[in-house]
Amino acid sequence: MIADIVVGLQFGDEGKGKVAHQLAKNGNYTHVLRFNGGCNAGHTIYHDGKKFVTHHIPCGVFHGIRSVIGPGCVIDAKKLLKEIEELEEHGIPAGDLLRISSNAHVITDFHLAQDARDEDIGTTKTGNGPAYRDKHSRKGVRAMEIPELEQYLIDTYSEFYQNEDFESVEILCEGAQGFGLDIDWGDYPYVTSSSCTVAAAVQNGIPHNSIRDVWGVAKIYETYVGAKKFENLEEDCFADIREFGGEYGATTGRSRQISWLSYDLLKTAMTVNGVNKLVVNKVDVLEKIGVWKMFADVSLYEFNDGEHMENWLRSAIEEEFSNLDFVIFSGDPERI
Ligand code: IMP
Ligand code: MG
8 A cells, every 4th residue: 555645734724625636636546535524624626627615525536536534534424415416416426436434423413413502612513523522432323324325335444455446555645624723733622523643544544654645735824713812913914815815714604813824833743744745835825915924933034025935934844854855835736
């Protein structure tokens, strides 16, 4: 097995969907695997000039690649079936390519009702937290118990290790959320209920020694949606960033809070994930507003232009991470 893993280095919405979509298009993958989270995720993808927002379904379906929802995920069966239908209406053969690990957990109506009452965390109210809670307290419901999912069910081990359809498997692992929302590494309790690092991919049947590349995805600024106060500076240009960057939740439509990139968070997230390929997205947004700032070691740095900020970041990262292959600053995912 060969595996490449795409992880978010901030608070979700870094553009992992676009990176994964591009990798799936260019690579030789036999599978794309979603390894954490549920329909709290919203991956915005432009495919053949059309905009798609997927919540559950891995991006392999856009490229004829078998797409697995792994055992580390939680599934809202009704929303998933609707997502399959919508993709099929646009000619994407999602139903044929989708596979669901039979022991993935499901989000029940009870989970949805409970999450709907959340006020403290600012969740996406998609039942994610209660479903993981019940999984870990061993009271959960699994995909194998839902008749509507039966046609998609697989045994993950057989799919990856005893599969006669492929001589060997090459898997693109598509993470959801990001390091700042990770249950262990994020700003608890303002986190999601799953692991969002490479460790979560490994738990889905991806041995550590099969990992080839870890693609870390960040944005040139930060955004967060949820209950905590995230905007710790009053900057007029945050409203412009939100507008130009389209910084509204892909799942809930909520306005995302904005902050400058934290180099310290980026460094920690890259270290813990063992990132060897880094993509920094949405450079075009700061280009448009013409303000370039960043936190590093608690200080706020300001740069004259994008080139200076990119150069600063590139040399700091290259000095810190000797295993790094490259950094891509991207306003345009086609460059990857
Ligand atoms: P939950 O995952 O719905 O329980 O929400 C917990 C926290 O994670 C909230 O602050 C959500 O806004 C945030 N969150 C969950 N999924 C995503 C995502 O895909 N992008 C951005 N934020 C997310
Ligand atoms: Mg998103």
